[in-house]
Amino acid sequence: MFGLLRKAYRDLRQRRLRTLLTILGIAVGVAGIVAIVSTSSNVARAQRELFVDTSQADIVYWLWDAPPSLAALLKADPRIAEAELRLSYVTRWRPASASGSGSVWRDIEIVGINDFAQVRVNRFDLLAGHYPRVGEILLDVSAARLAHVAPSGQILFHDKERRERPLRVSGLSRSPNYLSSSVTNLAVGYVPASFLRQAVGLPGNNQLLIRLRDPVDAQAVARRIDRLLRRQRIQAGAPQFRHPENLPGRRELDALLVIMALFSVLGLILSAFLVANTLSATVGEQIGEIAVLKTLGATQAHIVALYLLESLAYGLLGTALGLSLGALAGWRLLVWIGSLGNASVSFRLAPLGVLGGVIVGLGVSALGGLWPALQGARVSIKEALESYGIESDYRQSALDRLLQRLLAGSARSALPLGLAAMALRNLSRRKARTALTLLVVALATAAFLGALATRESVNNAIEEIYAIYRADAWVWFGERLDVQTEELLTTVEGVRVAEAWSVADGVVQLARARLWGMPPDTVLYRARLAQGRWFRADEPDAVVLSGELAFAQGITLNDEVVIQAQGRLRRFRVVGIAIDNTIFLGSTLSGKAFLPRETLSRMLGSEKRAGFFALGLDSREPGPADEILARLEARFARFHPTGQPVYAEIEAAQEASRLLTLGLAVMVLLVALVGSLGILNTLTLNVLERRREIAVLRVLGATNAAVIMGFLFEGLALGALGWGLGLIAGYPLGRLFVSRLGAVLFQLDFSLAPAIVAASLVFTLGLSALSSLSPALAAAQMRPDVALRYE
Numbered sequence: 001m002f003g004l005l006r007k008a009y010r011d012l013r014q015r016r017l018r019t020l021l022t023i024l025g026i027a028v029g030v031a032g033i034v035a036i037v038s039t040s041s042n043v044a045r046a047q048r049e050l051f052v053d054t055s056q057a058d059i060v061y062w063l064w065d066a067p068p069s070l071a072a073l074l075k076a077d078p079r080i081a082e083a084e085l086r087l088s089y090v091t092r093w094r095p096a097s098a099s100g101s102g103s104v105w106r107d108i109e110i111v112g113i114n115d116f117a118q119v120r121v122n123r124f125d126l127l128a129g130h131y132p133r134v135g136e137i138l139l140d141v142s143a144a145r146l147a148h149v150a151p152s153g154q155i156l157f158h159d160k161e162r163r164e165r166p167l168r169v170s171g172l173s174r175s176p177n178y179l180s181s182s183v184t185n186l187a188v189g190y191v192p193a194s195f196l197r198q199a200v201g202l203p204g205n206n207q208l209l210i211r212l213r214d215p216v217d218a219q220a221v222a223r224r225i226d227r228l229l230r231r232q233r234i235q236a237g238a239p240q241f242r243h244p245e246n247l248p249g250r251r252e253l254d255a256l257l258v259i260m261a262l263f264s265v266l267g268l269i270l271s272a273f274l275v276a277n278t279l280s281a282t283v284g285e286q287i288g289e290i291a292v293l294k295t296l297g298a299t300q301a302h303i304v305a306l307y308l309l310e311s312l313a314y315g316l317l318g319t320a321l322g323l324s325l326g327a328l329a330g331w332r333l334l335v336w337i338g339s340l341g342n343a344s345v346s347f348r349l350a351p352l353g354v355l356g357g358v359i360v361g362l363g364v365s366a367l368g369g370l371w372p373a374l375q376g377a378r379v380s381i382k383e384a385l386e387s388y389g390i391e392s393d394y395r396q397s398a399l400d401r402l403l404q405r406l407l408a409g410s411a412r413s414a415l416p417l418g419l420a421a422m423a424l425r426n427l428s429r430r431k432a433r434t435a436l437t438l439l440v441v442a443l444a445t446a447a448f449l450g451a452l453a454t455r456e457s458v459n460n461a462i463e464e465i466y467a468i469y470r471a472d473a474w475v476w477f478g479e480r481l482d483v484q485t486e487e488l489l490t491t492v493e494g495v496r497v498a499e500a501w502s503v504a505d506g507v508v509q510l511a512r513a514r515l516w517g518m519p520p521d522t523v524l525y526r527a528r529l530a531q532g533r534w535f536r537a538d539e540p541d542a543v544v545l546s547g548e549l550a551f552a553q554g555i556t557l558n559d560e561v562v563i564q565a566q567g568r569l570r571r572f573r574v575v576g577i578a579i580d581n582t583i584f585l586g587s588t589l590s591g592k593a594f595l596p597r598e599t600l601s602r603m604l605g606s607e608k609r610a611g612f613f614a615l616g617l618d619s620r621e622p623g624p625a626d627e628i629l630a631r632l633e634a635r636f637a638r639f640h641p642t643g644q645p646v647y648a649e650i651e652a653a654q655e656a657s658r659l660l661t662l663g664l665a666v667m668v669l670l671v672a673l674v675g676s677l678g679i680l681n682t683l684t685l686n687v688l689e690r691r692r693e694i695a696v697l698r699v700l701g702a703t704n705a706a707v708i709m710g711f712l713f714e715g716l717a718l719g720a721l722g723w724g725l726g727l728i729a730g731y732p733l734g735r736l737f738v739s740r741l742g743a744v745l746f747q748l749d750f751s752l753a754p755a756i757v758a759a760s761l762v763f764t765l766g767l768s769a770l771s772s773l774s775p776a777l778a779a780a781q782m783r784p785d786v787a788l789r790y791e
Contacts (some may be wrong), residue, residue: 106186120211279369457751470525496616
């Protein structure tokens with residue numbers, strides 16, 4: 001056994017480059033397993049800690065002009081730990097001294113705090129500077145980074161009359177209550193409430209935050225608050241509840257982890273092929289040594305043990321490196337995820353991830369090395385002692401005869417056609433090695449196709465969303481207005497059509513959902529129905545559910561469902577199931593329910609009144625849309641409107657989708673690395689095996705360029721053949737990616753455009769050319785006298 005260990009150690013050291021490439025391939029797969037499991041564990045722990053230990057509100061109400069005394073009344077309830085009133089104002093902002101892309105106006109939620117020393121709910125950390133005074137703003141750190149604003153800098157914002165007003169940045173804050181501005185495209189800043197009241201003309205407060213002693217009491221407390229608000233004659237929207245298992249960004253994070261898991265599995269498969277490829281080459285090189293060992297009495301079991309020891313050595317080294325890389329990658333990924341969620345999350349290496357990495361790393365190595373070990377053990381002494389080199393079977397196969405015809409019309413040394421034909425024939429000399437390399441390249445190509453198809457499917461889904469919603473903007477008012485206000489809105493220049501909608505959070509059966517009350521004859525929503533139909537004017541108890549909500553609850557057409565809104569229950573009959581993917585990108589809800597506007601208004605206690613209107617504008621483009629909304633807000637200033645152009649929502653959705661795209665890009669790079677290692681490994685071995693042939697070519701006058709081109713053609717041939725196989729595997733793999741993402745994110749329709757197929761060809765051939773360059777240069781630099789000294 002000691003002799004086998006020494007032999008395995010010598011083989012690893014003898015071909016250092018090959019050993020390094022194989023170890024790196026295994027390390028990539030192991031690192032993915034460790035990073036994914038550790039990240040999932042840390043994020044789940046952080047979410048539990050944030051829910052239990054932070055000051056996040058359990059219930060949020062949007063109010064109209066609530067007096068300060070309301071908080072004191074609510075604190076008398078023993079179930080309420082804290083009640084806090086705030087003033088919130090959504091407007092546009094930009095850095096005061098910005099130019100170019102920095103001068104773009106973005107959305108910002110300015111939160112007015114009555115007393116910064118008494119913040120008890122939805123607390124925020126002061127990272128730099130000081131709490132703001134009048135004329136100052138405490139800006140969220142993610143917004144400051146996005147707009148390149150530092151403390152003591154100045155920003156501009158639009159007040160209620162759309163005038164530009166300056167604010168000095170007093171400092172930077174961070175709060176886990178808001179996702180990063182890079183995700184939502186919405187900045188957050190804190191100012192003194194007295195200043196904001198003067199700026200927006202509101203005497204009271206419009207946001208109520210409730211922190212409970214026990215979140216189980218949320219529904220009962222909400223009913224009590226609803227009664228109190230009605231007695232106080234304070235207009236309020238539907239309560240929004242916090243749920244421990246459905247926090248903002250949870251679905252997007254799950255989608256990212258699904259992507260990582262899928263690509264890690266691919267990486268491990270590629271690693272197994274890489275180990276098999278390497279050991280197959282080692283067995284091929286050591287045929288003579290195998291013969292000597294068998295002559296000296298080595299059995300087949302000894303030969304199998306020798307090469308399995310080598311594969312396990314690769315596995316041990318690759319696993320050790322992969323554990324380190326996985327810990328580093330998991331830490332960096334967690335820091336990045338924490339920054340997106342505006343939370344500081346400590347990293348802990350998950351024991352289950354380490355155990356999984358070790359088992360998978362060693363298991364993949366053992367499986368990858370088993371077949372080459374068995375092949376080596378089956379070689380007889382006679383076969384092993386027969387020398388190989390120039391063989392007499394040339395021109396006997398159909399491939400050889402085809403290539404001979406291609407060579408007939410070209411020069412024998414340097415013409416591209418001849419070199420290409422020679423490269424193809426060289427691939428057929430080591431069929432097992434070529435087959436393994438083709439599988440590696442095919443999987444890398446398939447991963448690339450799957451990633452691009454997933455990205456295109458997500459982007460198409462976003463485009464379809466805003467084709468369904470024909471509204472070009474939304475407007476909220478500080479109080480509920482008569483639904484006939486929609487006619488007045490159309491008198492504003494640029495507003496083509498307006499519809500009063502009722503919007504509230506509610507419960508459908510057992511799932512939290514967004515309730516949309518719409519006119520039966522709406523022209524600003526084009527339902528994309530998977531089943532059934534839209535409700536009619538004579539059906540007050542009809543409802544159309546989004547597909548993901550219906551599927552999650554097992555609801556089908558004509559089923560009766562119970563819908564709850566503000567404590568009121570009502571039965572509805574499902575007449576349609578719609579494809580509507582707008583509940584995503586930071587949402588905490590499970591789907592949507594569309595019901596007649598009048599019915600939902602009655603459930604909300606505001607019959608024939610609405611505070612939310614959908615608008616069809618003359619233009620959806622940023623400049624014209626902003627001008628139209630400015631005119632509308634000026635016209636209805638006494639009702640404190642807040643306009644939201646649809647183009648801003650599209651930008652936010654696309655920004656959030658870029659996070660998934662970034663995750664896909666990282667995973668593709670990792671798989672491409674393993675694929676390039678496979679090509680590099682194969683061509684490096686080919687150079688080592690064909691040193692005598694290279695020497696003969698050089699002696700016969702072959703130039704450096706001819707030798708380089710020969711190996712480049714060989715690499716490109718591997719890439720082209722692997723791309724063809726990758727196309728076959730890429731389609732089902734892409735569908736798998738899309739279906740898995742759709743299961744955790746939102747419904748996706750698979751899309752694979754011809755441009756993606758063309759891009760995959762460029763990707764594979766480029767990868768092959770780059771991987772072939774180093775072996776080709778090494779072959780060109782080989783001296784004939786050195787090459788002829790064949791061991």
